Amino acid sequence: MSDLQHTRVGIVGLGLMGGSLALALRGHVPYLLGVDRQPATRQAALRDGIVDEAVEALTPDAPPVDLLVLATPVRAILDTLTRLPALRPDGCAVLDLGSTKRAVVAAMSALPERFPAIGGHPMCGKETAGLAAAAADLYRGQTFVLCPLPDAPPAAEQLARQLIAAIGARPVVLDAARxxxxxxxxxxxxxxxxxxxxxxxxxxxxxxxxxxxxxxxxxxxxxxxxxxxxxxxxxxxxxxxxxxxxxxxxxxxxxxxxxxxxxxxxxxxxxxxxxxxxxxxxxxxxxxxxxxxx
Missing domain, CATH: 1.10.3660.10 (6-phosphogluconate dehydrogenase C-terminal like domain)
Incomplete structure (x- = not known):
């Protein structure tokens, strides 16, 4: 798996968390793909240079990425993980930003080997939502929990730690139940x-x-x-x-x-x-x- 500086990143969900991540990653990755259902959100993300490309949905025809970050509500994350082998036939690394982890880690464990995955939860946020509330410094100095999959190869965690370092957060590893x-x-x-x-x-x-x-x-x-x-x-x-x-x-x-x-x-x-x-x-x-x- 390549270093973050050579990693094409896709972010599904350009709300507060996904939008802030995209802002924080600018200059650290060569390419950012935004995936969001809302046309106004996609237009704003492109207009403001937050992402390089934006699409309505993750499909097999969507631009390729090396790391896919799932920044939608938890049940939407679970739905995407279930459909991911069909949506990304060639595979990619996967990280999520969901606020609960047991169900997500279980769904990640069912993915084929071509999807090295790790659960994540940045311990930060605001009471306001949406791309307009996003901030490049949202993650800076904040705890970013990682929940590795049992017996998973270290590639996904290594890439996730590079991402965490790039956005200025502090990694903490916990099992999903804890x-x-x-x-x-x-x-x-x-x-x-x-x-x-x-x-x-x-x-x-x-x-x-x-x-x-x-x-x-x-x-x-x-x-x-x-x-x-x-x-x-x-x-x-x-x-x-x-x-x-x-x-x-x-x-x-x-x-x-x-x-x-x-x-x-x-x-x-x-x-x-x-x-x-x-x-x-x-x-x-x-x-x-x-x-x-x-």
């Missing part, structure tokens, strides 16, 4: 909690006196519902586990408050504060998850 359990707790659950907060406070009379605490806590509720629907349904078991943990914590503080148990309530609040302080120290040192590899 990844999905982790992001359920630290990404998918926060989205649902923000959604619950926003649904319960959907009243302009409340917004008039809201401040930064409400704004910052509710921010994730602005995420694309279509994208989040795919994420939740393809990580259902892990998200349900995370919800049960959250329900246990909320029940504890509810009961302490209902009973007027000041000591229990103070302990709950203090434990949350201590955990948050530890989290801030952890992040400032950029530690890895236990068991993760760089």
């Amino acid at each position: 990844h999905d359990a982790t992001v359920a707790a630290v990404s998918h659950l926060p989205y649902l909690l923000a959604g619950a907060l926003m649904r319960g406070a959907a009243d302009e009379r409340l917004w008039a006196i809201s401040a930064s605490g409400f704004r910052d806590t509710a921010r994730l509720a602005g995420s694309d519902p279509r994208m989040m629907l795919d994420i939740l349904l393809t990580n259902r078991e892990a998200v349900l586990d995370a919800l049960r943990e959250a329900e246990t914590e909320l029940a504890a503080v509810r009961d302490a408050l209902a009973d007027g148990d000041e000591a229990a309530l103070a302990e709950w609040l203090s434990a949350a504060q201590v955990a948050y302080a530890a989290y801030r120290r952890f992040k400032s040192g950029e530690h890895l998850l236990p068991g993760a590899q760089t």
